[in-house]
Structure formats: C-alpha cells, structure tokens
Amino acid sequence: DGGITQSPKYLFRKEGQNVTLSCEQNLNHDAMYWYRQDPGQGLRLIYYSQIVNDFQKGDIAEGYSVSREKKESFPLTVTSAQKNPTAFYLCASTLGKTYNSPLHFGNGTRLTVT
Amino acid sequence: GQQLNQSPQSMFIQEGEDVSMNCTSSSIFNTWLWYKQDPGEGPVLLIALYKAGELTSNGRLTAQFGITRKDSFLNISASIPSDVGIYFCAGRGGATNKLIFGTGTLLAVQP
Numbered sequence: 630d631g632g633i634t635q636s637p638k639y640l641f642r643k644e645g646q647n648v649t650l651s652c653e654q655n656l657n658h659d660a661m662y663w664y665r666q667d668p669g670q671g672l673r674l675i676y677y678s679q680i681v682n683d684f685q686k687g688d689i690a691e692g693y694s695v696s697r698e699k700k701e702s703f704p705l706t707v708t709s710a711q712k713n714p715t716a717f718y719l720c721a722s723t724l725g726k727t728y729n730s731p732l733h734f735g736n737g738t739r740l741t742v743t
Numbered sequence: 744g745q746q747l748n749q750s751p752q753s754m755f756i757q758e759g760e761d762v763s764m765n766c767t768s769s770s771i772f773n774t775w776l777w778y779k780q781d782p783g784e785g786p787v788l789l790i791a792l793y794k795a796g797e798l799t800s801n802g803r804l805t806a807q808f809g810i811t812r813k814d815s816f817l818n819i820s821a822s823i824p825s826d827v828g829i830y831f832c833a834g835r836g837g838a839t840n841k842l843i844f845g846t847g848t849l850l851a852v853q854p
Contacts, residue, residue, distance in 0.1 A: 669847075670846055671845055671846045731791050736785045
C-alpha cells in the first residue's frame, strides 16, 4: 500500500544534540512538508519542498534544516539551535507542486529533548 | 496575519448524539479541508471543499463551505465511540494562499 512512513515513532535526545527525523513516501507525490504540532495549537509549517533539490522555509524554520535529494525522501534535522524542540512532528505530501491538492500525512514522530 | 478560529475546543457527548463544529476565517478562503487525528497518529483527510456553498458528505459526516467563503462547518450524525479524536479544519486563501490549520476540536464520546 502507498503511504508516508515516518521513523522513528518516538525519539529521545539530550539537549544540544542534533537529531534527524526520517520521512519517506511511495505515493509518487511531488511536494513534501514538515509540520510541528504542539498541544492546543494548530499545525505549523516548518519547511516544504515542491521539487527535488529545492525547498522553502515555512513559518517556523529557525533551528531546523531539511534536504530533498530524492523525490521520495524529505528528512528533517532538528538542530541544537531550536529552543523548544520537544513536539510531535508530522510529515506530509501532496500530489501537485502546490497546496491545490489535500495533504496526506504520515503518523508522526514524537521528539522529546531533555 | 490570517487567523482561523475553530470551535468548540472540546466536546463531551453521549453515543448517538449529533455533533457540530465550525471554523471561521478573517479572510476569504478558496479551499476548506477537514481532518481527524487519532491519538499519536497523523491527521487523516475526511472531506475537502473547493466551492462556496458546497455541501459534501462522507458517511455520517457532512461538511459545508460557507457562502461568505469565510467559514465552514462539520457535522457528525449519530456519533459512535470510534469518532473520538481531534478534528481539524484547514483553509487556504487570502493574500498568501497558504494552508492554515485550526487549533482543533477534541471530541469525546461516552458509550
């Protein structure tokens, strides 16, 4: 079955360490996105990529970095510069290069930094 | 900036009751999406709306794109325990045409 796979499901890190969250899709979707979810808040866009080797900052990109070397993969690195990294991270994709088609989400990675 | 208000924040109902939740925007939207999120999982698309006045059903769920293009509602009829979760609206439009998410409605259904 086609879908979006995020790994790991849970991730624990010490403060000051960089950590990379994996996102892979086999839907042949063009665009991929990373969102952050905090309790009581709507999803906030971190980064998105509409095409391989290209990506744009979202609303809260500071302290994060991404790469898009392959169409099916869009890893997110949470750097030590991110002041409040503990959150639920969601990866999503769309068939088209813009938001015109609905987002399809992975099952998320819960990151806890202590 | 654009704002998207979703209400209510939470609902605690008995099985069999109908549910209604809505989202309002400070600007005109051209797309409304409704998602459901189970605990620890990613949101799943329930209904997509692309036209003002559009009324779309998906089983016991019905959603409408408001005529003013600044609001949308989601109704769930005859709720069942598996309806439990967080329901999010998302809209796109305004000057940036970005997708914006509401803060979610937590639904609890008591058998």
